[in-house]
Amino acid sequence: MFGEIKGLNEECGVFAIWGHKDASQVTYYGLHSLQHRGQEGAGIVVSDGDKLSTHKGLGLVTKAFKEGELEKLQGHAAIGHVRYATSGGGGLLNVQPLLFQSQTSGLALAHNGNIVNANGVKSDLEREGSIFQSTSDTEVIAHLIKRSPHPTLEEQFKDALSTIKGAYALAVLTEDKLMVAMDPNGLRPLSIGRMGDAYVVASETCAFDAVGAVHEREVQPGEIVIIDKDGMRSQLFSKPADRQICSMEYVYFARPDSDVDQINVHTARKSLGKQMAKETPVEADVVTGVPDSSISAAIGFAEQSGIPYELGLIKNRYVGRTFIQPTQELREQGVKMKLSPVRGVVAGKRVVMVDDSIVRGTTSRRIVQLLKDAGALEVHVRITSPPITHPCFYGIDTSTKAELIASTHTTEEMREKMGADSLAFISIDGMLEGIGRSSQDKNCGQCLACFTGNYPTEIYEDTVHPHDKVMNS
Numbered sequence: 001m002f003g004e005i006k007g008l009n010e011e012c013g014v015f016a017i018w019g020h021k022d023a024s025q026v027t028y029y030g031l032h033s034l035q036h037r038g039q040e041g042a043g044i045v046v047s048d049g050d051k052l053s054t055h056k057g058l059g060l061v062t063k064a065f066k067e068g069e070l071e072k073l074q075g076h077a078a079i080g081h082v083r084y085a086t087s088g089g090g091g092l093l094n095v096q097p098l099l100f101q102s103q104t105s106g107l108a109l110a111h112n113g114n115i116v117n118a119n120g121v122k123s124d125l126e127r128e129g130s131i132f133q134s135t136s137d138t139e140v141i142a143h144l145i146k147r148s149p150h151p152t153l154e155e156q157f158k159d160a161l162s163t164i165k166g167a168y169a170l171a172v173l174t175e176d177k178l179m180v181a182m183d184p185n186g187l188r189p190l191s192i193g194r195m196g197d198a199y200v201v202a203s204e205t206c207a208f209d210a211v212g213a214v215h216e217r218e219v220q221p222g223e224i225v226i227i228d229k230d231g232m233r234s235q236l237f238s239k240p241a242d243r244q245i246c247s248m249e250y251v252y253f254a255r256p257d258s259d260v261d262q263i264n265v266h267t268a269r270k271s272l273g274k275q276m277a278k279e280t281p282v283e284a285d286v287v288t289g290v291p292d293s294s295i296s297a298a299i300g301f302a303e304q305s306g307i308p309y310e311l312g313l314i315k316n317r318y319v320g321r322t323f324i325q326p327t328q329e330l331r332e333q334g335v336k337m338k339l340s341p342v343r344g345v346v347a348g349k350r351v352v353m354v355d356d357s358i359v360r361g362t363t364s365r366r367i368v369q370l371l372k373d374a375g376a377l378e379v380h381v382r383i384t385s386p387p388i389t390h391p392c393f394y395g396i397d398t399s400t401k402a403e404l405i406a407s408t409h410t411t412e413e414m415r416e417k418m419g420a421d422s423l424a425f426i427s428i429d430g431m432l433e434g435i436g437r438s439s440q441d442k443n444c445g446q447c448l449a450c451f452t453g454n455y456p457t458e459i460y461e462d463t464v465h466p467h468d469k470v471m472n473s
């Protein structure tokens with residue numbers, strides 16, 4: 001994954017388990033396999049039936065949980081979370097799961113996505129006396145549950161969900177219950193699996209493989225699943241809308257070994273590459289992909305075009321994260337440190353460089369330069385997502401519209417800026433076809449908002465960045 005230096009970052013990964021004596025250990029391994037979805041912080045809340053206990057830390061899962069921490073988290077049920085901070089900023093207070101203790105019971109929440117009406121709901125709650133301990137949009141859900149007048153926790157949860165709008169794959173743990181829910185559009189992935197008698201829930205199915213669980217099914221749009229001593233039951237809390245799962249899960253975010261909505265991510269990426277080769281063929285000597293997320297697509301491009309696939313770029317896995325470096329110059333130096341061209345592969349060759357997306361354009365420019373410095377005669381850039389022209393409000397940090405190069409530049413202007421010999425993006429229909437959806441069907445199953453500006457939910461005035469309000473006005 002290359003997200004932190006591209007400006008396109010997934011917000012979070014969620015893992016949950018019910019009915020396992022080593023719940024916190026299993027959750028730790030589950031979170032480890034979801035690490036690509038967030039590296040800012042990690043946390044686990046565990047229930048032993050009487051009380052909830054937690055540990056959270058900043059950084060990677062292995063850093064957040066030092067030796068001995070897991071042993072303190074004893075219980076049969078747990079929820080865990082890895083976070084990339086988009087909404088609410090960084091800091092330990094915003095690392096999830098968020099845990100709320102009252103005199104009678106505890107409530108913990110882990111959330112992937114973004115609540116688009118969080119600011120308005122929060123203002124209403126504050127006027128009525130609520131005090132918030134974090135700046136995370138997830139905390140409003142806990143307040144809504146606690147303030148609901150309904151008699152049972154399940155009804156309180158449903159009541160809270162009826163107020164919030166946006167994207168959420170959500171896990172809630174109390175001393176005696178695990179509840180998970182998916183927003184009515186099903187914007188983010190969330191699956192249920194079995195591990196012997198235990199139930200497991202994860203943002204991506206790769207986490208099931210990591211812990212030895214078997215994938216059973218996806219959590220459906222508008223569905224709540226409740227797991228407790230009586231087993232698992234499910235109900236709809238909202239009339240489900242047509243599923244609109246995030247297209248970028250297939251293009252870029254999810255791990256290639258995950259299945260998202262029953263479609264394998266590697267297979268989808270490979271056919272995106274094939275589709276690109278059909279749409280915008282080019283004469284070249286080698287095809288290479290930007291590691292790690294574009295390797296599958298590059299293999300597909302090579303297969304379709306008959307041009308050999310080569311490892312033209314190598315990622316150095318042991319370099320620190322680039323986005324903590326403050327200046328553009330240092331950031332670009334970071335890119336250079338992270339990727340190395342394989343001179344023997346690209347020197348004297350016409351190279352097709354397959355990448356998944358262009359956000360600000362600086363990274364692509366830098367990679368083209370790396371290849372040319374290594375002796376590539378020509379660099380032809382092929383992007384397996386359509387131009388990103390609109391910001392995402394559903395938990396993906398695509399920054400503001402003003403920073404999205406495709407919203408202010410034509411393809412030819414972008415090509416010129418990055419110094420490429422040619423540049424092409426996949427078409428929207430081609431992307432849908434590549435993923436395996438019907439482009440003829442307007443209910444294609446995918447969210448396309450960052451390419452089209454057609455958002456599947458209402459968007460609230462205070463969700464839009466001030467820069468974009470000026471641009472739009």
Ligand code: SF4
Nearest residue numbers: 246247392447449450
């Ligand atoms: S707007 Fe784009 S990044 Fe955001 S959920 Fe939709 S497809 Fe995914």
